[in-house]
Amino acid sequence: MRLVTVESSGSIRVGVKTDRGIVLTDYVDMKQLIEEGESGIAKAREAAANGMPVGSFRLLAPIGTPSKVLCSGINYAAHSYEDPDAKLPQEHSVFAKLPSAIIGPEEPIVIPTQDCETDYEVELAFIIGKTAKQVTRGQALDYVFGYTVMNDVSERARQFRLQHEIIGKGFDTFCPIGPEIVLKDEIPDPSQLRVRCYVNGELRQDSLTADLIFSVPAIIESLTRFITLLPGDIVSTGTPAGCGAFLNPPQYLKPGDQVIVEVDKIGQLANPVVAGWRS
Numbered sequence: 310m311r312l313v314t315v316e317s318s319g320s321i322r323v324g325v326k327t328d329r330g331i332v333l334t335d336y337v338d339m340k341q342l343i344e345e346g347e348s349g350i351a352k353a354r355e356a357a358a359n360g361m362p363v364g365s366f367r368l369l370a371p372i373g374t375p376s377k378v379l380c381s382g383i384n385y386a387a388h389s390y391e392d393p394d395a396k397l398p399q400e401h402s403v404f405a406k407l408p409s410a411i412i413g414p415e416e417p418i419v420i421p422t423q424d425c426e427t428d429y430e431v432e433l434a435f436i437i438g439k440t441a442k443q444v445t446r447g448q449a450l451d452y453v454f455g456y457t458v459m460n461d462v463s464e465r466a467r468q469f470r471l472q473h474e475i476i477g478k479g480f481d482t483f484c485p486i487g488p489e490i491v492l493k494d495e496i497p498d499p500s501q502l503r504v505r506c507y508v509n510g511e512l513r514q515d516s517l518t519a520d521l522i523f524s525v526p527a528i529i530e531s532l533t534r535f536i537t538l539l540p541g542d543i544v545s546t547g548t549p550a551g552c553g554a555f556l557n558p559p560q561y562l563k564p565g566d567q568v569i570v571e572v573d574k575i576g577q578l579a580n581p582v583v584a585g586w587r588s
Contacts, residue, residue, distance in 0.1 A: 310325060310350070310353065310354060310357070310491075310492045310494070310495070311325065311326040311489045311490070311491050311492070311495075312324070312325060312326070312339065312342070312353065312371065312455070312489060312490045312492070313325075313326055313331060313368060313369075313371055313487075313488065313489045313490075314339055314368075314369045314370065314371050314372070314373070314413075315331060315333070315363070315366040315367060315368055315369060316366065316367045316369055317333065317363050317365060317366040317367075318365075320337070321337055321369065322334065322335075322336065322337055323336035323337070323338070323339050323342055323353070324363065324366070325353050325354075325356060325357035326489055327357050327362070329362045330362030330363065331362055331363050331366055332356055332357045332360040332361065332362055332363070333356070333360060333363055334352065334353050334356040334360075335352070335356070336349070336352075336353075338374075339371055339372045339373075339490070339541065340372065340374070340375070340540060340541035343436065343438055343454050343540045343541050344540045344541070346438070346439065350492070368413055368414045368415070368487060368488055368489075369413040369414075369487075370411050370412060370413035370414075370485075370486050370487055371413075371436075371457055371486065371487055371488075371489060371490045372411075372436065372486070372490075372541055372543060373408075373411055373413075374408060375408055375411075375541045375542050375543050376408075376539045376541065376542055377405060377408070377539075377542050377543075378405060378406040378407070378408055378410075378411070378484060378542075378543045378544075378545075379403050379404075379405055379406075379532065379536070379538075379542070379543070379544045379545070380403065380404055380405070380406055380432070380459075380461055380478070380544075380545040380547070381401065381402065381403060381432075381523065381528060381544075381545060381546050381547035382398065382401075382402030382403065382404060382547065383395060383396075383397060383398055383402060383522075383547065384398075384401075384402075384521055384522050384523055384546060384547025384548075385516060385520050385521060385522065385547055385548065385549040385550060386520050386522055387516060387520055387549055387550040388549075388550055390550060391550040391551070391555045392555050397522060398522065398523075400531065401523045401527065401528055401531035401532070403531075403532060404474035404475070404478070405474075405475065405479075406461070406475075406478050406479055406483070406484050407475070407479040407484075408484075409479075409481060410478075410479055410480060410481055410482065410483045410484035411484045411485075411486060412482050412484065412485050412486075412580070413485070413486070413487050413488075414485075414487045414488045414578055414579060414580070415579060415580065415581070416482065416485065416580060417482065417580065417581050417582065417583040418460075418462055418482050418483065418485065418562070418568065418580050418581070418582045418583070419480075419481065419482045419583055419584075419585040420562065420563075420564060420582065420583070420584055420585055421480060421481075421585040421586070422585070422586055423584075423586055424466065425464045425466060425467075425561075426464060426465040426466040426554070426559070426561045427462060427463070427464055427465075427561050427562040427563075427582070428462070428463045428464075428465050428552050428553045428554050428561060428562065429460060429462060429506050429508060429513065429514075429552065429553060429562060429568050429570070430460060430461035430462070430463060430506075430514075430548035430552055431458070431459075431460060431504050431505060431506035431514050431548055431549070431570035431571070431572070432458070432459045432460070432461050432504070432545040432546055432547060432548050432570075433456060433458070433459075433499065433502060433504055433518055433545070433546045433572050433575075434456065434457050434458065434459040434486065434543055434544060434545040434546065435453050435454075435455070435456050435457075435499070435525060435543075435544055435546070436453070436454040436455050436456070436457065436490055436541065436542070436543060436544075437452055437453065437454060437538045437539065437540055437541065437542040437543075437544065438452055438453060438454030438455075438493075438540060439452055439454075439540055440537065440538070440539055440540065441529065441533045441537070441538040442533050442537045442538075443533055443534065444529050444530060444533040445530060446526040446527060446529075446530040447526070449525065449526035449527075449529035449530055450493065450525065450526060450529075452529060452538070453493050453525065453529075454490070454492065454493065454540070454541075455490040455491050455492040455493055455496075456490065456491050456493065456496050456499060456572070456574075456575055457486055457487060457489065457490050457491070457543075457575060458486065458487065458488070458570055458571060458572045458575050458576065458577075458578045459484065459485070459486045459543070459545045459570075459578075460484075460485040460486075460506075460568060460570045460578060460580065461478065461483075461484070461545060461548060462478070462480075462482070462483035462484065462485065462562075463477055463478050463483070463552075463554075464476075464477050464478070464480060464483070465477065465554045465561070485570075485578055485580045486543065486578070487578050488576050488577070488578055489575070489576060491574060491575050495574065496574055496575075499518060499524075499525045500518050500519055500521065500524055500525070501517070501518065501519060502517065502518045502572055502573045502574060502575075503515070503516070503517055503518075503572070503573045504516055504517075504518065504549060504570075504571070504572050504573075505570070505571050506551065506568070506569070506570045506571075507568070507569040507570075507571075508553075508560075508562070508566055508567070508568055509566055509567055510567075513551045513552075513553070513556075513560075514548065514549050514550065514551035514552070515549075515551070516549030516550065516551075518546065520549065521546060521547065522547075523546075525546065528544060528546065529544075532544065562582045563582065564582055564583050564584040565581075565582065565583075566581070566582040567579065567580075567581050567582070568580050568581075568582060
């Protein structure tokens with residue numbers, strides 16, 4: 310099953326994507342559905358089976374207010390090919406993006422100032438389905454609700470100069486996610502997915518999640534040793550080689566660009582890039 314959050318007729322609702330279109334549920338918050346567990350999923354399935362598709366809607370970020378967004382640092386082995394100075398981690402590295410940075414499909418990525426070096430990062434992300442603490446690798450996938458696509462937009466000048474992930478990655482609009490959440494029953498093995506990023510139609514990133522240094526279960530095991538994950542939390546798995554900062558010459562995003570990030574079995578997430586300053 311595939312779940313979305315939409316704005317329709319002036320209200321926000323959780324919907325189910327079906328072959329007939331988007332069918333609305335009674336939920337106004339994806340986190341509430343997730344927190345209800347199997348009961349929430351059953352209600353969504355019932356709505357999809359019995360409801361009529363909505364005629365007009367706008368897709369929003371599937372989850373807009375998670376308690377946290379946790380992102381993996383260097384987590385693809387191919388980084389060692391594009392950056393000879395890259396040191397592949399011996400243990401999972403994590404940083405947080407601010408929930409206020411979240412936007413949905415087709416919403417603009419706003420570059421706030423002209424001196425920004427704004428980069429793209431396609432990532433497979435997963436949504437936590439139930440409270441997770443001290444979870445073993447073998448149990449980890451039981452705590453996954455579903456999967457989505459994230460663009461971990463990054464401002465490299467401040468990130469690298471200040472050595473500060475929150476400043477470099479937490480700007481408003483720098484966390485596009487969507488277009489939908491695909492429940493884990495449709496993706497039983499997240500290690501066999503292809504991830505890609507296009508800028509203005511040009512393929513910039515193309516990899517398989519089989520190249521991850523730390524798998525989804527390994528990430529969950531590592532995080533929950535120290536951090537309690539809550540229903541609706543978003544965790545990303547890192548980005549492959551091909552980021553603009555490491556091209557020669559670097560190729561950063563600029564106003565007027567269109568970025569598309571995609572993950573097999575989930576879909577494409579497209580966002581335009583606009584200037585946040587007055588000309």
